[in-house]
Amino acid sequence: MTYLLLFLAFLRVGFFSFGGGLAALPLIEREIVDTYRWLSKPEFLELLALSQLTPGPIAINAATFTGFKVGGMLGAFVATGAFCLPSVLLTLLVVTFLSRFRENPYVAGFLRGLRPALLALLLRVALSVIQDGIHDWFGLLLSITGGALLFFGKIEEIPLLLLGGILGLLWYGWR
Template identity: 45%
Template sequence: MSILIEMFISFLKIGAFSFGGGYAMLPLIEREIVKSNNWISYKEFVDIIGISQMTPGPIAINSATFVGFKVAGILGSIAATLGVISFSFILVTIANHYIVKFKESYIMKAALAGMRPAMIGLIISVFLSLGRESYKDIKSVIIGFIIFGLLLTNKFHPIITILISGILGILLYGLLPI
């Protein structure tokens, strides 16, 4: 099977079976692109997540585009991106007709209430996986605690925290290579 078809199908699965937004998709993205298909390394996966968060747009689409490009160039990025958005596009197109009818449905509300805790579990799972890969030394832990403290106490804008993280990285890893 062509790599483009494989990428489309893998990202179609990611788009079809991931509910709850981009962060909830990360475990499935990780499994498909790092573990099952070995298209990128885990370190590259962590880097792609970082880049996907810094660039405009949904994390799943950005991730699909980056991975597709890395593996198969422009056609790969098109195949992966189309794969990740196809199911949602079709579902929303169909659901749009029925959404008003089922908007107040007890069953729909109950199903969504049951899915919310699962989404938090998926996000925590990815947090732990990314943490194991990202916090490799005391410098990375220091940067993490500083940024966490800034976000918790001062409600810094995410762009400011990214810039501060970059400066801390330059200082701790570039100027003080201990």
């Protein structure tokens, strides 16, 4: 039963995450944290950190992690497969039948309208990440400094995450 729920949840995520892997996050958060409580809020954030530290698309990482936690290897396989299935089917459909589908004005209008929706969803994720990821002034300091370094291209994501982790270890680990 859990496997079926996992399959359906990630199938929904796969079908509605227009705008790439990052766009899948609000849907994943909704399904796995709010609806099914397969991950707690802190675990979801830890998952984001782990996803950045491992190769591959973030949504695949999220699906595998959740599936593994809920149902072991089989769970990981079911969740990842379910997330990829819409991609496989829709690309096949487009290449076979609808190579000009985006020229249809209705389709073009729909796709154009997705942009503000995507943006609203991403802002909502950003808000909840800010709310749950920063607990004290040290976290705030790390976050602002890290953001500035990233913005000015002084550091890349993975070294930044490791650096943040090490500073966290030094600061919080000693108290």
